[in-house]
Amino acid sequence: MGLGITVYLFITTALAGLCYFAKKWLEFRKLPPGPWGIPILGYLPFMIFRNPLTAFPEFKKRYGKVFSMTLGDFRVVVINDYKLINEAYRQDVFMGRPAFVAQMTRNHGQKRGLLFSEGQVWVEQRRFALRNLRNFGFGKHSMESQLLYEAQELMTFFKENQGKPIGLRNKFNASVLNSLWYISTGTRFGVDDPNFLFMIDSFINNMQKLELTGLVYFFPWILKNTDIFIKGFWENFLRSRDRIQGLIRNCIEEHKKTYDDSDVRDFIDAMIAKWKSTNDPKSSFYKDEGDLNMLLVLVDLFLAGAETTSSTLQWAMLYMITFPEIQTKVQQEIDAAIGSSRLPSLEDRPGMIYTEATLNEVHRFCSLVPCSVFHNTLEDAELAGYHIPKDTVILANLRDAHYDKEYWGDPENFRPERFIDETGTKIVRHDAFMPFSAGKRTCLGDQLAKDSLFIFFTCLMQKFRVARDPNAGELSMEPNAPTLIVAPKPFDIVVTSRN
Numbered sequence: 001m002g003l004g005i006t007v008y009l010f011i012t013t014a015l016a017g018l019c020y021f022a023k024k025w026l027e028f029r030k031l032p033p034g035p036w037g038i039p040i041l042g043y044l045p046f047m048i049f050r051n052p053l054t055a056f057p058e059f060k061k062r063y064g065k066v067f068s069m070t071l072g073d074f075r076v077v078v079i080n081d082y083k084l085i086n087e088a089y090r091q092d093v094f095m096g097r098p099a100f101v102a103q104m105t106r107n108h109g110q111k112r113g114l115l116f117s118e119g120q121v122w123v124e125q126r127r128f129a130l131r132n133l134r135n136f137g138f139g140k141h142s143m144e145s146q147l148l149y150e151a152q153e154l155m156t157f158f159k160e161n162q163g164k165p166i167g168l169r170n171k172f173n174a175s176v177l178n179s180l181w182y183i184s185t186g187t188r189f190g191v192d193d194p195n196f197l198f199m200i201d202s203f204i205n206n207m208q209k210l211e212l213t214g215l216v217y218f219f220p221w222i223l224k225n226t227d228i229f230i231k232g233f234w235e236n237f238l239r240s241r242d243r244i245q246g247l248i249r250n251c252i253e254e255h256k257k258t259y260d261d262s263d264v265r266d267f268i269d270a271m272i273a274k275w276k277s278t279n280d281p282k283s284s285f286y287k288d289e290g291d292l293n294m295l296l297v298l299v300d301l302f303l304a305g306a307e308t309t310s311s312t313l314q315w316a317m318l319y320m321i322t323f324p325e326i327q328t329k330v331q332q333e334i335d336a337a338i339g340s341s342r343l344p345s346l347e348d349r350p351g352m353i354y355t356e357a358t359l360n361e362v363h364r365f366c367s368l369v370p371c372s373v374f375h376n377t378l379e380d381a382e383l384a385g386y387h388i389p390k391d392t393v394i395l396a397n398l399r400d401a402h403y404d405k406e407y408w409g410d411p412e413n414f415r416p417e418r419f420i421d422e423t424g425t426k427i428v429r430h431d432a433f434m435p436f437s438a439g440k441r442t443c444l445g446d447q448l449a450k451d452s453l454f455i456f457f458t459c460l461m462q463k464f465r466v467a468r469d470p471n472a473g474e475l476s477m478e479p480n481a482p483t484l485i486v487a488p489k490p491f492d493i494v495v496t497s498r499n
């Protein structure tokens, strides 16, 4: 009898084990194909020396539209097709964010805030931010006067420096960050404020070190366990995290001291109101957790909004210099629609089809966030007949969508006309055009980004002709090594007044 039970237990355990391994094997066989790597590190050592923007199109040819690889501690799937990106990012199961050490450390150990949160925290914080930022002009015309103020400050600087080489990077960054700071806090920084300069500098520097398929994301062990290369980076990362979060924290504390229920002055006040009125311990707005989310939502807005908009403006200048005939056409449209005696306004936008099409082409051509922000599967998922297990990092290759030859015909040409219909009066919508990503997690600041770009770009084009610095070499259209975003290599412009 005892022996019978033992045999029975043995057989059922063996069968259960067999079923488990058979299921795993079938799942493994249904994983998207891709390059093999080496034990422990997977394909990471090979990607460190490769530019993903050139490697991914090669892999697409070899393995198909969806391929996978192991990078260090993570399984990664790359989607290289605009239809499949749309299909995946419509589904809740693809809406997670990976638990990268850098982001988790920045977020004090959990998925908080907007950019790197998921689940209930993300739903609550995103909904609240979208609704309340709008009340303070975010993505609305009332934001316009603030954008125009910043643009004019920039124009004054350009006027004073006509004929001299001007480095754009910090200039654009400062204007964009100040407009975001204003909506959130009701104040703006002086351009020489050391805290402001530090913030701009550390956003750029930290961003530049986070290579898209590099060690910092995929093999974080190296961050803290080696003195070679990256140790300095990690200490700097922590120092700048503490200083930036300290600055924003002070701002929140100041707001709390002067907070008045009957006078909600800005976005921070709106968050304080929500935080004070939340009694549900499960809510991401509740007490200490709510306080931390408040801080991280603000950090995310500045991080996601400043460097992206400012780098897109730099690309726009680079293209206007490289394609001067397009610059001329934009300026002709501005002269006809606005003239030179008044400032541009968002009201002008619907009638300025060529300028709008040019800005769309800037987005497409630079594909600023080439693989979107990393997503993560929250459960097992299916895509294009492949099995994608829970906790797989997903890269949506937006650059592939923007350079899809079958779709665009001549994607390597900078040609704003592709966004204008045959009557010349309407902007054409393209399914493969997705600079702000797709689906449920699409960029939260897309409207503000479009408005800011329109105002800064038209103000500049109205007042100045831009050209390259004649004493510097040829301008490179090649991007810097890709991080989450692809910034142009630093360059100077020379401006001359048009009127």
Ligand code: HEM
Pocket: 114, 115, 116, 126, 180, 300, 301, 302, 304, 305, 306, 308, 309, 312, 368, 369, 372, 373, 374, 435, 436, 437, 438, 441, 442, 443, 444, 445, 446, 448, 449
């Ligand atoms: C040219 C400018 C911009 C570009 C190209 C851009 C692009 C993107 C992309 C591709 C994503 C990733 C979406 C995804 O995960 O699938 C994103 C997310 C995000 N963006 Fe933007 N963005 C820009 C400007 C802004 C601005 C001005 C703000 C606001 C201050 C902003 C706030 C955010 C936020 C909060 C997220 C995270 C959304 C979420 O996780 O739910 N972005 N953006």
